[in-house]
């Protein structure tokens with residue numbers, strides 16, 4: 001890789017001059033192995049090409065948006081057709097009603113839908129709706145859960161005020177005692193409980209929801225009149241064709257959606273039940289691009305494929321194949337290799353690797369073999385992947401475990417991850 005990353009390096013140098021820090025947010029420079037490309041030139045199906053033309057099977061799927069495959073023809077045809085008809089207009093096209101009906105028909109708890117651009121728009125609208133509905137301030141969130149990058153929820157507090165982050169209490173995911181203590185602390189001021197559908201935090205094992213915990217969240221909301229919000233921006237459509245908590249039999253009042261439901265086109269959504277309808281019509285939320293018709297056409301086509309194809313069973317089957325194959329190869333090589341989260345959204349961490357030197361080296365070895373994995377963030381499968389892609393990934397993994405076995409005793413700590421063990 002090092003021999004031929006000259007385009008990427010040149011772009012990085014230029015970016016450093018004209019983009020603060022060289023890049024920002026989850027693309028900020030420095031938290032991936034040094035040989036990872038920062039820039040990409042092309043994407044098709046399950047594959048990505050970096051700025052230097054290396055072909056990679058992509059297990060990040062644009063951090064979620066790629067559900068059916070990059071450049072999906074049916075979805076893009078719908079998008080392009082609508083671009084020719086009308087996209088940004090003085091008001092929405094009728095597609096917004098079609099799309100709201102599609103969601104209400106598909107998501108059990110939903111009686112209505114509102115559309116926006118990013119997941120952060122949707123989670124912020126959910127927060128405001130809950131406070132408008134209850135006329136209370138306090139929200140509960142699971143410790144470490146990501147809900148977006150607005151001042152109330154951004155994981156880095158630079159530039160935010162304590163006031164913007166006030167009225168929030170954190171509890172341990174899946175821990176009923178901790179949840180109940182937080183509810184008690186909120187007293188008569190509880191507006192909402194934000195529930196991550198799965199604990200999919202960075203740097204730690206993923207945790208699936210315990211049905212008893214999910215039911216307790218629902219009971220406590222019913223008892224206090226607070227709204228239950230499931231943030232499905234990341235998990236939506238990768239564990240169910242309904243809200244993700246349908247798998248534990250719990251219906252929220254509000255759910256937030258984004259990333260993948262237009263297969264990469266910019267649109268997100270807040271869905272709600274009749275209980276929250278009045279508050280949702282009282283708040284003022286909007287954006288110049290929120291009514292664009294072309295992403296709605298793409299979303300309608302994506303949801304049609306979601307309803308009518310076996311995309312979900314397909315990615316679940318591939319996820320099982322990947323998980324079983326990796327477990328076998330890791331154990332043959334003598335590594336404790338933890339694979340957590342839904343099989344369609346896996347995260348891999350090595351045992352006895354507090355500073356992630358093993359994970360970093362393994363990912364680099366995968367990259368050298370044409371596979372883009374992530375050392376500490378959950379990954380995603382897409383429906384364009386095939387069993388042959390999984391087998392190519394497993395063959396690469398066998399090589400990567402060998403490299404790791406040979407080099408493990410000599411690996412140095414990763415300086416940029418020193419904060420993990422500080």
Ligand SMILES: *Cc1c(COP(=O)(O)O)cnc(C)c1O
Pocket residue numbers: 117118119120121123146147148149231232233234235258259268
């Ligand atoms: C990505 C994400 C968001 C924020 O979505 P953006 O489109 O990046 O604003 C919110 N919640 C969860 C769970 C996410 O994964």
